[in-house]
Amino acid sequence: MMKQLFFTLFLVSLYLIQSTIEAKLLKFKRKSSKGKQLPAYVQCSAPIRYYFQIGLNDKYLITKAMYNIQCETFLKFKEEKNLINDTGINFFVNSEEDKVKLSYVDKTPTIVNLTENTYHNKVLAGFYFGYALGLIPEIARKDRNRKVKVFKQNILPKYRKFYKKKKAYPKSYYATRFDFSSIMFAKPFFGSKSRDKRTYKLKTYSDYNKQIKEFNEFSFNDYKRLNILYCKDECKNSIRCENFGYHGDNCDSCKCFFPFRGRDCRSYVLRSKECGKEFATKAYPKPRQKIFTDLHGECYYIIKANNPKKKVKLTIKKFNTTKIYSYDLIIKYRKDKGAEGLKIERNITELKFPPLSRSVIITYTSYDWDNELVLEYQEVKRFRKIKSH
Structure with missing residues (x-):
């Protein structure tokens, strides 16, 4: 009788220990998964591998954006002839809807599956490509409430992920402020249930409304953010960039915006x-x-x-x-x-x-x-x- 009791207690203890270990492992996995906010394939040390299922004409805007990113940041790209099964981006085309499935692990590629019209739309193609690289929509910034009011009831369910606040994103991302010129600042009817229903409105700076329609390329801050996210330690011992400049594709000089220029952005453009x-x-x-x-x-x-x-x-x-x-x-x-x-x-x-x-x-x-x-x-x-x- 006593032996049976001890054996039962032993099994119960073993079960409790096993349950505790499994619970801790599950908690660790969830924490690890939650902590992975950036795509695994975007690295400063190695080219970003990508594959195109689509034709030459369809990929023009994406490859042009890649070229510009390589000129303005440390990031590089490498096209693969065959479908990628591990780390990288696969671009597909479909006739129905735009879908992007991000991967945060080494063994699974990100899928960018867009319509032909989207691949030919400079704004949308740039937006989805930026999203695949880890840039977040401006309207998903944790500080967005100061600048915009989002109308959740007007957003289609499949687009809500683009409007959901990224509260746990790397703090370094917020070294740059809310940028109305960012390729990631979606237009006011992006993902709307109806053409006459805005998904957000500006709280201030109403004069920016007209400007938003004109921005269709990666902005100065978009390039800067990519370097901050993935290559912030690349130029630790180099000159400091002044006046909000940043090290672009090398550590010998800085990228500056008008009217600043020079190796460290301390000089000024000559005036008339x-x-x-x-x-x-x-x-x-x-x-x-x-x-x-x-x-x-x-x-x-x-x-x-x-x-x-x-x-x-x-x-x-x-x-x-x-x-x-x-x-x-x-x-x-x-x-x-x-x-x-x-x-x-x-x-x-x-x-x-x-x-x-x-x-x-x-x-x-x-x-x-x-x-x-x-x-x-x-x-x-x-x-x-x-x-x-």
């Missing part, structure tokens, strides 16, 4: 004599004005707060033009200057920008002597909510 000698201006507590008339050429101006602890408040007091295509005016007022600025495409009276950073970059190109631009600027202590624009 029409722009005047002064391009850098200090902002003080007392408002000052800058008037641009009789201007013909490509110019830029940088306004910085005199006190590094304060921010620049900018107002376009007046912008007047009689010819639509006679100017180009872009204001970069947010902290991340690598993100696209606000493009002014209309006559304006009293347009205020919120003071979000200690500097503002104005790029102004005028081809008509009659164009007139009046700016007012000052430094302020902190952000004060201004009516959205």
